[in-house]
Amino acid sequence: MLGRALADYEKDMTRCARCSLCKWPPLAQVKSIRFSQVCPAISRYNFHAYSGGGKMIVGLSKLKGRVDYSEEMLNVIYRCSVCGACDISCKYSRDLEPLEVLHTLRATCVRDGVAPLPAHRPILDSMRNYDNVWMQPRKKRGSWARKLEVKDAAEQPVDTLYFVGCTYALRPELSGVARTTVRVLQDAGVDVGILGEEELCCGSPAYTIGDEELFVENARRNIEMLNSLGVRRVVASCAGCYGVLKTKYPLVAPANFQVLNVTELLAELIEQGRLVFTNPIGRSVTYHDPCHLGRQSETRKEWNGTERKVLNHLVIQDPPKEFNRGTYGVYEAPRRVLAALPGVELTEMERIREYSFCCGSGGGAKSAFPEFALATARERVEEAENTGAELVATACPWCESNISEGIADAGSRLECASLIELVAKGLGGDVS
Ligand code: SF4
Ligand code: SF4
Incomplete structure (x- = not known):
């Protein structure tokens, strides 16, 4: 939401159970230990403050005047790709709003004049x-x-x-x-x-x-x-x-x-039969879900109901609050396009759709903390390599660029391409 203050999220920040479930995909989605983390900041820094739940604690501490701004606090707030994976995982355990808290923390930093970071100023x-x-x-x-x-x-x-x-x-x-x-x-x-x-x-x-x-x-x-x-x-x-x-x-x-x-x-x-493919692609492909095309492309629903506590700990919302769990992001359309392309064999990564692992580029991470962005891309490249695919297809210039850097840095044999380039090849045309 826009124009919110940390006080608007005091209940969410207080109710954070410190359960750490925002560091992993919902457990039913975990396919292996190796790719069981979902928060790039935790993958890189492995310290609770960097997680979605950690940001809840930072926000609450700031609201209550227990801490003041410091370089370390700004690191915690900005060494994060704002990918929203923590938010989805939290909504399978506590139904809180860590992503909204994170946005509000950043907006509060800007309003208080301690942000944007020097690396972000030229962009703005x-x-x-x-x-x-x-x-x-x-x-x-x-x-x-x-x-x-x-x-x-x-x-x-x-x-x-x-x-x-x-x-x-x-x-x-x-x-x-x-x-x-x-x-x-x-x-x-x-x-x-x-x-x-x-x-x-x-x-x-x-x-x-x-x-x-x-x-x-x-x-x-x-x-x-x-x-x-x-x-x-x-x-x-x-x-x-x-x-x-x-x-x-x-x-x-x-x-x-x-x-x-x-x-x-x-x-x-x-x-509708308006694009007919005549040219086989002949590649094994895996697809990377961009965060802002997937879980973050849902329109948030505003809730203005009332709450009451029962049994001294259960909170009943009236009317029941509808939560964004990333379910209605754009996941099927790119996969339908890939399925229609002749000679494309799609093999999925372990973390996909609303549980996808970020490419690392978003939220100003690439400009302010390039080593963090690259480490995140390397992690995603390793997951893509694990599928055995030859090519990572995606649908976002930031993802394409950062994954390509991750591939080059890893010395990987993978290629990265935009979905539209595969469509053009399938139509038999030039790529650009
Ligand atoms: S938005 Fe992404 S990087 Fe930031 S804390 Fe949440 S899961 Fe981690
Ligand atoms: S933000 Fe949610 S998932 Fe993370 S520690 Fe708090 S309650 Fe648990």
Whole structure:
């Protein structure tokens, strides 16, 4: 939620049982000891304060004035990829809100002036000055589409707007994914347009770092612009953009458009017979669920009921509170796409869907603590290697980039590719 204070979560923080179950997937999901952890911060630092439950204790201690800010406290709060795995595990034991506490802790740090961390400041300054996170001039944002024939949604009406996002638009090594996405959608007969230079950052980095004011400003500007275009739907292929467009923008202002991830649209187009694969891929593949496409893409339900205690310890919520357990994230669509591709043999990793292990890149971890981000990617690469697959497919530029770094660092034989690149190969076309 936005605009919350630690006091709003006092009950959650007090009720944390210190059970540590947020360090593992729910036990019924554990397939082996080796891949039995789910919190990247615990995998790396192995000290309770770094876990979801540890952050509950930090939050409560701060609220009660028992501790003051210190470098160590900021380490605990920011050496975390905000992946939300702890939150899902907690909801299988105590039904508390560790992820909301974490976001509120970060927002409190920013409001109190002790954050953002020095490594995060250039990102937020870049968002303010250039409307992107990569410190690139605004006019470069449309460069990725220079040789494409694609409608400018600011100039002419389109049914579907492709929201490219800063990273696919401005990182040359990844912008082939954006070009491929447009070509594939056009091949399938989708009336698609882009905003080019006019597109703004979605605001997700500001939200995860804790600068809620900057996030709300970006969200409001985007909602106003997207509403004014009159598009029926907005399709995102960056999981970070998709996550905030779908789940956080409705907290800021009403949006008159549907939000889809590109994997959802691809699955729909395949099932309608509008994408027909003729080219066998011939690869064994495993799929990495991006956190913001999976467990964090559920719209949170606001609860305003009352509570009473029975037997002096059981809390009854009236009406019963509906919890987000990650069940309704986007898991099936990418798997339906993979299943439709000829010559793809999918072998799943042990930690998947809402219990997936993060790639390590999110929440500002990559910019502030690169060794932590790389260690997390290495862990995921080892899990992918364990499947025997040749290729890790994913659907997020941050995941693709960080997993690729993990592969290179490990000297692994694995490859990492975006799902849309496999789709383009299946159609027999060029990748970029
Ligand atoms: S959000 Fe992810 S990295 Fe952070 S404490 Fe929770 S499980 Fe660990
Ligand atoms: S946050 Fe939840 S799972 Fe973690 S220690 Fe507290 S009660 Fe247990």
